Amino acid sequence: MRLERFCAAKAGEIAFLRKAAGRGELPEVFAGARPDFIKALRTPSAGVPLSIVAEYKRASPSRGLVCDSVSVEDAALQYAQSGARALSILTEETYFQGKMDFLARAAQAMLVLAEPLPLLRKDFILDPLQVRATAAGPASALLLVVKMTPNAGLLRQLREDSEKFGMQAVVEVLDVGDVRLARESGARIIQVNARNLDTLEVDRAACCRLAESLPPENGELWVAASGISRPEHLARIAAAGFQAALVGSALMAQGRPGPALKALLQHGRE
Numbered sequence: 001m002r003l004e005r006f007c008a009a010k011a012g013e014i015a016f017l018r019k020a021a022g023r024g025e026l027p028e029v030f031a032g033a034r035p036d037f038i039k040a041l042r043t044p045s046a047g048v049p050l051s052i053v054a055e056y057k058r059a060s061p062s063r064g065l066v067c068d069s070v071s072v073e074d075a076a077l078q079y080a081q082s083g084a085r086a087l088s089i090l091t092e093e094t095y096f097q098g099k100m101d102f103l104a105r106a107a108q109a110m111l112v113l114a115e116p117l118p119l120l121r122k123d124f125i126l127d128p129l130q131v132r133a134t135a136a137g138p139a140s141a142l143l144l145v146v147k148m149t150p151n152a153g154l155l156r157q158l159r160e161d162s163e164k165f166g167m168q169a170v171v172e173v174l175d176v177g178d179v180r181l182a183r184e185s186g187a188r189i190i191q192v193n194a195r196n197l198d199t200l201e202v203d204r205a206a207c208c209r210l211a212e213s214l215p216p217e218n219g220e221l222w223v224a225a226s227g228i229s230r231p232e233h234l235a236r237i238a239a240a241g242f243q244a245a246l247v248g249s250a251l252m253a254q255g256r257p258g259p260a261l262k263a264l265l266q267h268g269r270e
Helices: 002-009 011-022 037-041 072-080 101-112 128-135 152-164 176-184 204-213 231-239 257-269
Strands: 051-056 086-090 119-122 141-145 168-173 189-193 221-225 244-247
Touching: 002 011, 011 128, 037 051, 037 086, 037 189, 037 221, 051 072, 051 257, 072 086, 072 101, 072 257, 086 101, 101 119, 128 152, 141 152, 141 189, 152 168, 152 176, 168 176, 176 204, 189 204, 204 221, 204 231, 231 244
Parallel strands: 051 086, 051 244, 086 119, 119 141, 141 168, 168 189, 189 221, 221 244
Antiparallel strands: none
């Protein structure tokens, strides 16, 4: 199963953090400002009915290499100037060619902007020490995947730890059972992944059906992710009740993420 491979890929990172914690050598918590992730996602992008979380992605398990010709600094500025409301930064190394320092580099690049965008650390977070390590950087949010941590108690702990450090937890679900666990854990942001992490197949229709059958409640903010590349995709997920969309490969694939985002938003208004 791919899920087991993803867990195994994080074993070294978790072991390193446990040793560092045992020696009292964890880095200090980031002392700078973290832009409000939830506020950003409640503000639609440039006239379309959703906020766009634009992703910096160099590779993926389903596509292999996506784009290695654009730096994280350049992508962050392009996205910020093209209508994104937040940025998703892949930090997982084995399957996505990510790096933890991408977060700090993106934040540093956006210091020239009047309003830097909030950053989401997109990775496989399985242990509270990974939350602590994330808090050492400028991320405003981190991703928790229910299929990777199918325990409401652990999900709640990871979410509460995130919030303790001033970050939000984006809790990713795939099916009805995942939504129930996410809600039991107190999730405030629920992301529905149209891509099955085991088969890597994309089913946008199932993603929309899930949101329609279990509409957001108690102020939840719902995000649609994976397989979004055209204006009609944005219209469909907005109609299903989503307030935000995470778009990555479709923007990165041609090496011009800013223009790709502008084109998607422009066509979405037509």
